[in-house]
Amino acid sequence: MGIISRAFQGRPRDHDEKLPPGQYLVHDFPVLSAGPTPRVPLDRWEFAIDTAEGEVHRWSWQEFLALPQETPTVDLHCVTKWSKFGTEWRGVSLDVLMEDVESAAEYALAYSYGGYTTNLPLEDLLDGKAWIVYEYDGEELAPAHGGPARLLVPHLYLWKSAKWIKGIRLLNEDWPGFWETAGYHNYGDPWREQRYQGD
Amino acid sequence: MEHLDYQDGNALAGPLSEIFTLDVTTAQGTCAGCGRRGALAELRVYGPQPGLVARCPGCEEVVLTLVRGPKDAWLDLRGSVSLRIPITE
Numbered sequence: 001m002g003i004i005s006r007a008f009q010g011r012p013r014d015h016d017e018k019l020p021p022g023q024y025l026v027h028d029f030p031v032l033s034a035g036p037t038p039r040v041p042l043d044r045w046e047f048a049i050d051t052a053e054g055e056v057h058r059w060s061w062q063e064f065l066a067l068p069q070e071t072p073t074v075d076l077h078c079v080t081k082w083s084k085f086g087t088e089w090r091g092v093s094l095d096v097l098m099e100d101v102e103s104a105a106e107y108a109l110a111y112s113y114g115g116y117t118t119n120l121p122l123e124d125l126l127d128g129k130a131w132i133v134y135e136y137d138g139e140e141l142a143p144a145h146g147g148p149a150r151l152l153v154p155h156l157y158l159w160k161s162a163k164w165i166k167g168i169r170l171l172n173e174d175w176p177g178f179w180e181t182a183g184y185h186n187y188g189d190p191w192r193e194q195r196y197q198g199d
Numbered sequence: 200m201e202h203l204d205y206q207d208g209n210a211l212a213g214p215l216s217e218i219f220t221l222d223v224t225t226a227q228g229t230c231a232g233c234g235r236r237g238a239l240a241e242l243r244v245y246g247p248q249p250g251l252v253a254r255c256p257g258c259e260e261v262v263l264t265l266v267r268g269p270k271d272a273w274l275d276l277r278g279s280v281s282l283r284i285p286i287t288e
Contacts, residue, residue, distance in 0.1 A: 032246075032248055032249060033204055033245050034245050034246070034249075034250075034252040034261075035245055035252060035254060035259065035261070036204070036205075036254075036259060037204070078249075079249055080248040080249050115260075115261075159249060179249060179250065179266075181275065181277075182250055182264040182266050182273055182275045183250065183264075183266030183268060183271070183272075183273030183275070184249065184250075184266065195268070196266070196268040196269075196271065197271075197273075198271075
């Protein structure tokens with residue numbers, strides 16, 4: 001047996017493997033904001049997917065809640081270097097929302113109440129990789145964390161998981177969003193440390 | 200009273216001093232959103248992470264953003280029509 005026991009060798013190995021390069025683990029849930037927090041009454045809330053071909057699919061809050069629900073547990077990675085493991089959400093998979101949407105578009109621009117936007121390839125929203133979530137940790141999603149509902153795309157840095165989501169626009173060309181035009185990386189893969197333009 | 204989640208534009212003075220030799224917080228800017236004129240020091244500044252976002256106190260539109268990476272700074276003046284910068288000789 002070595003002189004230094006396993007307990008003194010830093011974080012457990014499974015944490016190391018789950019932590020992308022340059023990230024550290026937090027146990028609280030930091031709030032970063034780029035503007036005033038929108039307050040969206042549920043009777044006026046609407047989510048829309050509009051296609052490059054001009055079709056619009058809309059859901060009211062009631063219609064949205066009537067869709068099949070999922071409860072993903074995922075790790076979050078913020079570009080400001082904190083990561084949070086095992087966060088529990090409830091929401092609707094983008095696969096469900098996209099079921100009746102026909103489009104040849106390859107890109108998506110998520111847009112929010114309050115004016116925020118973020119872009120990503122459409123394929124990053126499909127095949128069980130993204131949700132519109134409205135509960136966090138068994139409670140309704142607080143406005144500070146993006147409530148009533150936010151996008152959740154946990155395999156990309158958290159700025160891609162647009163708070164206060166209002167809709168997703170499907171596009172034939174990539175259209176950089178708020179942070180993507182302001183110096184941040186266009187794609188934002190935490191495992192490749194794609195933080196800034198040029199990374 | 201609700202806690203303010205922003206600072207005034209004087210919070211831009213330090214970060215912008217890396218880029219400009221003059222103190223531009225005293226510069227008069229015109230908002231592209233509503234046409235309001237005022238000193239940058241009057242803007243509402245959110246951040247600093249993931250970047251500084253300065254909004255017009257009149258219409259809340261974004262006037263400028265400043266992102267500081269390890270090797271580069273990105274200054275985006277998307278919501279500013281012009282800046283009138285006082286120059287003392």
